[in-house]
Amino acid sequence: MNAPFAVRSSLRIRAVSDELLVAPSLERRRLQCYLALMLGDMVAMLCGFGTAGYLYRGYEGWFDALTRGQVLLPIFLTVALYNGSYSTAALRESWIGIMRVQLALVLSFAAVIFVAFFTKSADEFSRASFASGAIATSFLLLWARLQMRAVVRWRCGENVTNELVIDDGGPRIEIKGVIRVSAAAMGLKPNVNDPHALDRLGLVLRNIDRVIVSCPHDRRADWALMLKGANVDGEVLDDEVARLGAQGARVAGGHGLLLISAGPLGLRDRAIKRLFDVTFAGCAIVALSPLLLLTALAVKLGDGGPVFFVQRRMGRGNRFFDMYKFRSMTVAQADSDGNVSASKGDQRVTRVGRFIRSTSIDELPQLFNVLIGDMSLVGPRPHAIGSQAGSKLFWEVDLRYWQRHCLKPGLSGLAQIRGFRGATDSESDLISRLQSDLEYLEGWTILRDIKIVLLTMRVLVHHRAF
Structure with missing residues (x-):
């Protein structure tokens, strides 16, 4: 009698387990995707160097390039393994994987050059072939990663x-793409004194990577204990x-503390962001100098007034700074406090001003604000005091x-690339861009x-730019 009973019990447990399985495992599939990405990157590198070598010196160059x-x-x-080129983030957002794998290529390329220089072996291979192979590999890596999106899906x-x-x-x-279950319907109870309740929760959490519990305040501590041992x-x-806008939490002196404000970026991040700002702004000023000079001349000849419009705006740390723009309004009707936003057909805007506003050329002098350090290339747009x-x-x-x-204002930001720009005719116009700005502040990365x-x-010319 014991054997049939054992069989029935086993079948019953298996049925219960199948009933509580809420999602198939994705761990093995993610591993397969990582391997597929790695294989694709390897093929792209060998094909890139092989093709460049063949075009440079034929079959002999092909074999030499493959060796390199x-x-x-x-x-x-x-x-690539250390910088997250093969990570969950790279699978979730293809552009993250592309940027990281390109960075890995640049760093590895620099490492080989560094070693070749100090070992005095640089003369043993063609610099042109090596450089062209790296460039070809860069394009093939981009193409391969874009194709891999279909494999990941x-x-x-x-x-x-x-x-x-x-x-x-x-x-x-509301979180996009989550699996949602009812604790009551699944028979889940936050009772740490009941091993069966713990086992049932464990069955539900099989194959789950992350779980969120929404419950009343008096049950949060019990759920927290349940989850701590759930792996x-x-x-x-x-x-x-x-409500507090907390950005993190920690325990100190036996008390729980919520981080509700963050200081400036760390030294390394600030250095990277500043280097990017200065390099890009400096190169842009040099490259756009003919356009800057022609625009300045057009504004001056338009009505004889000053070329630049200087307006006091609020920057990092709630401190004022002078922001530069090409003047697009008549001198007499310029609004230094920004109390009235420009509108379509605004009579204050000059003929030259209408063109440079619609093409965002009027914002180019802010590249000098970036060089000075008052602004950054990317950040929340600074607004006039009376906006x-x-x-x-x-x-x-x-x-x-x-x-x-809390960060330097920027020439552009998340709000701008999402189309939230121009006049704020209603409160919802501000809320839309504010949400984007706050999202940008949540976590900075150079990528x-x-x-x-x-x-x-893509948004330099915009229907809301008038």
Whole structure:
């Protein structure tokens, strides 16, 4: 009798387990995608160097270039593994993987040159062939990574991780792509004194990478204890964090502390951002100098007034600075405080001003603000003191407005590339761009700055620029 009973018990446990399985495992599929990305990168590198060598010296150059590619390959893979070229972020956002793998190529290329120089072996290979191979590899890596997006979607779907929201009577949270279950329907209870409740939760969390529990305040501590032993990234929803605008948490002296404001970027990040600003702004001023001179001449000849319009705006740390623009309005009607936003057909705008505003040329003198250090290439746009959304000053619409000033203001930002620019006729116009600015402040990376600068090129001419 014991054997049939054991069989029935086994079948019952298996049925319960199948019933509680809420998502298939993506871990093995992510590993397959990592290997596919790595294989694609290796093929791209060998093909890039081989093709460049063949075009340079025929079959002899092809074999020599492959040899150089094989020397570069292990260094490239080592750097790529360490800089996150094969990571969940690279699978989730293809442009992150592309930027990181390109950086790995540049660093490995520089390492080989460095070693060749100090070992005095640089004369043993063709510099032109090596450089052309690296350039060809760069383009092939870009192409290969773009093709791999289809492979990632095929293996993992739209989401490369399984995220679960357990609804236990708390506020409803909306996160794109999450799996949602009801604690009551699944029989999940935050009872750490019941091993069966712990086991049931463990069955539900199989194959889950991250779980969020939404529950009333009095059950949060119990859920926190349940999740600590669940071998999964667990979070408990607490709207007090959102109300305070907390950016992190820590425990000190037996007390829990929420980080509600962050100081400037770290020294390394500030140095990288400043180097990018100075390099790009300096090169842009040199490259655009003919356009700058012609615009200055056109503004001066237009009505004989000053070339530049200088307006006091608020920058980092809530401190004022003078921002430069090419003057686009008549001298008599220029609005130094920005109380009235320019509108379509605005009579204050000159004929030259209408053109330079619609093409964003009037903003180019702010490249000098970037060189001076008052502004950055990317950041929240600085606003005039008297700017209004509808009939209210910007900070009267939403007090979070002042949070924008923890970083230098920028020539462009997330709000601008999303189309939120021009006049703020209603409060919603300000809220849309404010949300984008606050999103930018959540976490700075040089890769995102580069992406924003590139995407800005698409919105220089805009229907809201008047």
